[in-house]
Amino acid sequence: MIRPIRILAALCVAMLCATAAFAQDKPKIKVGSLTIPVFAPIVVNLLKARGFDAAHGFDLEVVKYPSISAYYAGLATGEVDVLLGGPTYYQKLRLEGVPIKIISTGATLSDLVVLTKNPDIKSLADLKGKQLAADMGSGQFQIMSIYASSKKIDLKKDVQVVNANFAVARAQLAAGRVDAAMVIEPIATMMMKQDPGLKVIFNANDAWKEMTGSNGWELVYAMREETIKRMPDAPQKFIAAMQDVASFMVKDTDAADKIANETTKLPPGVLKAAIASKGWDFQVKPIADAERKEIWDMFERAVKAGFHPKLPDEGILYGP
Numbered sequence: 001m002i003r004p005i006r007i008l009a010a011l012c013v014a015m016l017c018a019t020a021a022f023a024q025d026k027p028k029i030k031v032g033s034l035t036i037p038v039f040a041p042i043v044v045n046l047l048k049a050r051g052f053d054a055a056h057g058f059d060l061e062v063v064k065y066p067s068i069s070a071y072y073a074g075l076a077t078g079e080v081d082v083l084l085g086g087p088t089y090y091q092k093l094r095l096e097g098v099p100i101k102i103i104s105t106g107a108t109l110s111d112l113v114v115l116t117k118n119p120d121i122k123s124l125a126d127l128k129g130k131q132l133a134a135d136m137g138s139g140q141f142q143i144m145s146i147y148a149s150s151k152k153i154d155l156k157k158d159v160q161v162v163n164a165n166f167a168v169a170r171a172q173l174a175a176g177r178v179d180a181a182m183v184i185e186p187i188a189t190m191m192m193k194q195d196p197g198l199k200v201i202f203n204a205n206d207a208w209k210e211m212t213g214s215n216g217w218e219l220v221y222a223m224r225e226e227t228i229k230r231m232p233d234a235p236q237k238f239i240a241a242m243q244d245v246a247s248f249m250v251k252d253t254d255a256a257d258k259i260a261n262e263t264t265k266l267p268p269g270v271l272k273a274a275i276a277s278k279g280w281d282f283q284v285k286p287i288a289d290a291e292r293k294e295i296w297d298m299f300e301r302a303v304k305a306g307f308h309p310k311l312p313d314e315g316i317l318y319g320p
Contacts, residue, residue, distance in 0.1 A: 086139020
């Protein structure tokens with residue numbers, strides 16, 4: 001009986017080694033994340049919690065950053081392979097020589113809103129001479145400024161903009177130090193649940209469609225070119241995994257809400273409410289003709305508005 005036992009033990013060891021080797025052979029993709037409860041950390045936490053990376057043949061390593069500037073710097077320096085960010089911010093990076101390609105869409109513009117509790121403020125035009133808390137260095141501010149310009153409003157001249165990131169903008173409005181605040185989901189939903197007196201006076205999705213007649217994108221995914229060269233199927237694998245995340249959030253919102261609460265400390269029910277209101281709209285699409293046209297239109301408008309000196313080269317948009 002000793003010999004069969006030894007053979008069985010040897011087989012078990014061989015199987016364990018093969019399993020370990022298979023796990024080690026999975027290519028690694030590094031993604032940037034943030035330490036505040038917004039789109040980027042929530043979706044990567046959902047992906048890891050549900051094992052969608054492993055299901056699509058790769059291991060996603062999450063690298064956390066404490067600030068937006070450090071977050072983008074991680075992609076620029078090559079510390080991470082892929083990032084969720086603003087199209088016009090990627091335009092800036094590409095013009096500066098950072099070798100990146102936009103590989104897919106992400107969050108629609110419904111993610112971006114301006115909130116106030118002042119009943120006399122009903123639109124951006126009513127903010128003239130008043131104080132608005134907003135991150136002036138963000139892609140979101142560029143989007144809002146482009147729309148405002150179409151309405152003959154110069155945010156930097158007509159409005160007293162108090163430079164503040166999303167968390168600080170929220171605090172400034174809650175303390176009554178400003179008249180309005182530019183925020184994103186799920187922070188916007190969290191604020192309105194805490195203070196029912198808040199109202200939306202600017203929804204970027206509605207504003208952009210009014211201005212252009214088409215969709216715009218608040219956040220898209222960009223990947224470094226050397227990552228694509230090293231792993232040619234990385235964009236497809238990553239997009240497929242993120243599409244699973246998008247589907248999971250819609251099909252099992254309660255479970256997604258629970259994971260968001262456990263991993264980012266987002267209050268229970270906030271993600272569920274943001275998804276139900278359509279403020280949180282995560283659509284991960286490869287860059288096909290329609291998406292290419294929409295994103296390129298955003299580049300052109302950013303140049304016309306003076307945010308960038310010129311258009312990026314067409315290589316910024318990925319195509320297999």
